[in-house]
Amino acid sequence: MAAVRRFRSGIWLFLLPVVAQLLHVAVSLEPISMGIAIAAASAITGYVSFPEFYCGRLVECCQVDRPLNSTALQIDLKEKLFGQHLAHEVIYRALTGFMSNENPKKPLALSLHGWTGTGKNFVSKIIAENLYPLGMKSKFVHLFVSTVHFPHNNLIPLYKDQLQSWIRGNTSRCARSIFIFDEMDKMHPGLIDAIKPFLDYYENIDGVSYRKAIFIFLSNAGGDLINRLMLDFWNGGRRREDLELKDVENVLSVGLFNNNNSGFWHSALIEKNLIDYFVPFLPLEFSHVKKCVLAELRHRGLEEDEELASRVAKEMTYSPKDNKLFSDKGCKTVSAKLSLHL
The missing domain is CATH 1.10.8 (Helicase, Ruva Protein; domain 3)
Incomplete structure (x- = not known):
């Protein structure tokens, strides 16, 4: 909201002479004209006071309490995401439930898993676009790519400090920040645990609340587990639509916890049940x-x-x-x- 306050101050400096001139003219006019001039000045000052004037038109604002258009989200998932009935259902329920809760107990944490090309990045893009008109280009949506942002084994302590600093700084500016971690299967074991305090059930940490933030993890890890389950279903004569989240989620979380190439190897995020949903993306036919x-x-x-x-x-x-x-x-x-x- 600091940007909004700066914008308000700037536009007031621009409009103040206009308002003053209108009021000066009004003093020298007959009653009817005076009323028109005063009304015009009031309209200008009143219009500027509404967020709709500057948010989205002149600056991008962090509107923490902006309601989610659940119908638009449902349409996007239905028309743009193919063959992923589980991901469709889980993402829709998780996001609508979280966004409708005025006082969530913790941030929303989604971990998306599956083979390449099944729609994980696409879903994170859909989520971003349904929360912010600029989508992935929004200054409130933050993408971390393991091989780009955390490439060196010998710099893990530095990465942990930087990661905490980035999340703390961005969330203090906008409580409804989105953090996306891509290529989790290439992240160094233990690094992701640096964000554990921000995903926990704390009301605030050093005066900053993280409860309205959204964390999304994208990974190819677990794809083989999901594919084997799907193949067993197919060999058993069952339709892919018969597969339920309960058939996959526990197997997936245990597999990731014990896989030292998953980014979640012995992770406190799994051990402390801080990831709300492990979302399987099924192989496409x-x-x-x-x-x-x-x-x-x-x-x-x-x-x-x-x-x-x-x-x-x-x-x-x-x-x-x-x-x-x-x-x-x-x-x-x-x-x-x-x-x-x-």
Whole structure:
């Protein structure tokens, strides 16, 4: 809100002479004209006092209590996320419940897991866009990529200090900050525990409350576990839509805790149950890849072409070798494959 206060001060310095001139003119006018001049001055001062005047038009504001448009979120998840009924359900329930709670006990922590190209980054983008119009470009959305921000083993103590400082500083400026950690499976073991105090059930730490912040972890770790469960379901003659969160979540959390390449190896975040949801992203099948191609055509402003979508989807590689059930790269290379055909 500091930026808002600075903006208010600046615009008042700009408008003050205008208001003063209107009031000066009003003194020399007859009653009716005087009333019009005073009303105009009041309108200017009143308009500037409303956040709608500057928030979103002139500056980006941290509106902590801005309500979530749950209908828009539901539509985005339905129309943009393919083959992920569990992720759709969990993300929708978690976000709407958290945003409707005026006094949450702790920040929302979501850990998204699955093979590459299944939609993890896409969902974090959808969440950001539904909270802030600028989405991932918002100054209140912060992305950390392990291989970029924390590349060196010998600098772990420094990274821990920097990470705490970044989160503390950004949350003190905006309580509704979003922190996204990508490539968690490449993060050094123990580093993520530096943020444990911010995810815990503290009312505040040194005068800063973190309870309205959102933390999202993205990882390929656990993808093999999820795929094996899906393959067992398929071999058992069950539909993927029959898979429930309870079938996956516990297996996933235990697997990550014991995997020294997960970023959560023996992590206090898991041990202390500070991650609210482990969200599995299921491997995509041919029909889902085809939907991704059609969505990419729409994104490019082109007409949907079922035949073209099928050709592009067939060029993707699938596994296991005997039944070619799951796309190896999900929808990650769809755009490049489509460009070859266009």
